[in-house]
Amino acid sequence: MKTLNTQVAIVGAGPAGLLLGQLLARRGIDNVIVERASGDYVLGRIRAGILEQGFVELVREAGAASRLDSEGEVHEGFNISVNGKQERIDIARCTGGSTVVCYGQVEITRDLMEARSAAGFETFYESAVTEIRSVESNKPSVMFQHEGEDYELNCDYVAGCDGFHGIARQTIPAEKRTEHERTYPFGWLGLLSETEPVSHEIVYCKSERGFALASKRSSTRSRYYLQVPLAEKVEDWSDDRFWSELKKRLPLACAERLQMGPSLEKSIAPLRSFVCEPMQYGNLFLVGDAAHIVPPTGAKGLNLAASDVATLYRLLVRRYSKDDAKCLAHYSEIALRRVWHGERFSWWMTNMLHQFGDVDVQGMNGSTLSRFMDSELSYYLGSEAGHRVMAEQYVGLPYEDIDCALGAA
Numbered sequence: 472m473k474t475l476n477t478q479v480a481i482v483g484a485g486p487a488g489l490l491l492g493q494l495l496a497r498r499g500i501d502n503v504i505v506e507r508a509s510g511d512y513v514l515g516r517i518r519a520g521i522l523e524q525g526f527v528e529l530v531r532e533a534g535a536a537s538r539l540d541s542e543g544e545v546h547e548g549f550n551i552s553v554n555g556k557q558e559r560i561d562i563a564r565c566t567g568g569s570t571v572v573c574y575g576q577v578e579i580t581r582d583l584m585e586a587r588s589a590a591g592f593e594t595f596y597e598s599a600v601t602e603i604r605s606v607e608s609n610k611p612s613v614m615f616q617h618e619g620e621d622y623e624l625n626c627d628y629v630a631g632c633d634g635f636h637g638i639a640r641q642t643i644p645a646e647k648r649t650e651h652e653r654t655y656p657f658g659w660l661g662l663l664s665e666t667e668p669v670s671h672e673i674v675y676c677k678s679e680r681g682f683a684l685a686s687k688r689s690s691t692r693s694r695y696y697l698q699v700p701l702a703e704k705v706e707d708w709s710d711d712r713f714w715s716e717l718k719k720r721l722p723l724a725c726a727e728r729l730q731m732g733p734s735l736e737k738s739i740a741p742l743r744s745f746v747c748e749p750m751q752y753g754n755l756f757l758v759g760d761a762a763h764i765v766p767p768t769g770a771k772g773l774n775l776a777a778s779d780v781a782t783l784y785r786l787l788v789r790r791y792s793k794d795d796a797k798c799l800a801h802y803s804e805i806a807l808r809r810v811w812h813g814e815r816f817s818w819w820m821t822n823m824l825h826q827f828g829d830v831d832v833q834g835m836n837g838s839t840l841s842r843f844m845d846s847e848l849s850y851y852l853g854s855e856a857g858h859r860v861m862a863e864q865y866v867g868l869p870y871e872d873i874d875c876a877l878g879a880a
C-alpha cells in the first residue's frame with residue numbers, strides 16, 4: 472500500500488473536479504484528483520456547450536480561459552419555435568447586458584486538463600476510487616488502485632466530483648440523504664456533424680411531432696437533438712432518418728437551409744431531474760452531477776456544476792486562509808439554493824417544450840398537460856415580462872456572495 476497526503480482529495484476529473492482542482496491550486500491549496508477513466512475517454516464524452524457568465528469568470532480565475540475567450544462564441548439571445556413560428560428571446564436586452572458563451576464542454580475539459588498538467592498537479596487517471604473512508608473524522612482518506620498498486624490518499628476534505636454514477640453520494644449513509652427524482656417519458660437522440668449550423672443562435676423547437684434542438688460547436692460543427700420515446704434504440708436511427716425527422720420539426724427557414732452530413736456521434740440520453748440532499752456529510756462534499764441532474768432543456772447541467780465549484784472553492788479558501796473550518800458546514804445549504812433554481816427552470820422548460828403523448832403524468836393525461844404547457848409557453852413568449860423571466864434564468868442567476876451568505880447563516 473502506498474500512502475499519499477494532500478489537503479483536498481478530488482474524486483473525478485470531469486469539468487467539476489478539474490475546475491475545482493485548478494482554482495484551489497492557484498490559491499496554494501494542495502489537491503490530488505483521482506479519475507476512473509483515461510484522459511482520452513473523458514475527452515471523448517460529447518456534452519453540452521452553453522456557459523453562463525459565472526462559469527466563464529471562474530475559468531478565467533482558474534487561468535484556463537485563453538482559448539475560451541478567443542474561440543468561445545458570445546450569444547445575446549436564443550430562439551423558441553412553436554409549430555414553425557419562431558420567437559427570439561433577447562437575453563442581453565432583457566437582462567441589462569448578460570450573455571452566454573457557446574463553447575463545447577469537451578473543450579473546457581481539455582483546457583483545464585492542460586492547465587493542470589502545466590501546473591504540475593497530480594492526477595491519477597485509470598484509477599477508480601473503491602472506498603472513501605472516515606469522512607466523519609478530520610482525517611478522511613480515499614482508497615484507489617493505480618497501475619496495480621493500492622493507494623491510500625489521506626486528506627482534510629474529499630470533493631466528490633464523480634458524477635451521477637460515482638461512489639461519493641453512496642458514501643453518505645442512505646438514512647442521512649434524501650433523493651428527489653423526476654424521470655421523463657422520453658429521451659434525447661443527439662447527433663454531432665461537421666456541417667454548417669442552421670442558426671448562429673440556439674433554436675428550441677416545439678412541434679406536434681415532438682421537440683427538436685438546433686445547436687452548434689463552431690461555425691463548421693453542429694449539434695442537433697430530437698425527442699424520442701424512451702424505448703428507441705440509436706441503431707434504429709440512420710443518419711437519413713434523423714435528418715428527415717429533424718427537417719419536419721425545424722421552422723421552415725431552418726429546414727430549408729439545413730446542411731446534412733455524416734454523423735460524428737449519435738446517442739440517446741434519458742432525461743431526469745435529480746437532487747440529493749444534503750450535498751455534504753462530514754468532510755465529504757458532493758459537487759456537480761454527483762449531487763444533481765437536470766434535463767438538458769435549460770442548458771444547466773454544466774453550469775450548476777460550476778456554481779457548486781464556486782461555493783466549495785470559496786469556502787475552502789476561507790477555511791485555510793482564515794482558519795475558519797466552521798464555514799464549510801454551510802456548503803450544502805448555499806449550493807442547494809442555486810441548484811433548485813436551475814432544477815426548476817430545467818423542469819419547466821422541459822414540460823413546456825416537449826410532447827407528452829397519452830402517458831399518465833403525475834395523475835394527468837400527457838396530452839392534457841401538453842395543452843396546459845402550450846398555454847404557459849404562449850403566455851411567456853407573448854409578453855415582455857415572460858421574455859425577461861426566461862432570459863434571467865437562461866443567463867443564470869447570480870452566484871451567492873459567500874461572506875453575505877455566511878453572515879446571514
Ligand code: APR
Binds near residue numbers: 486488600632638
Ligand atoms: N473513481 C474515480 N473517478 C470516478 C469514479 C470513481 N469511483 N466514478 C466516476 N468517476 C469519474 C467519471 O469517470 C467522470 O470522469 O468522475 C467523473 C465525473 O464527471 P462528470 O460525469 O462529467 O460530472 P461533473 O464533473 O459533475 O460534470 C457535470 O458533465 O456529465 C456532464 O451533463 C453533465 O454537463 C454536466 C457535467
Ligand code: PHB
Binds near residue numbers: 771
Ligand atoms: C448543446 O449545445 O449540446 C445544448 C445546447 C442547449 C441545451 C442543451 C444542449 O439546452
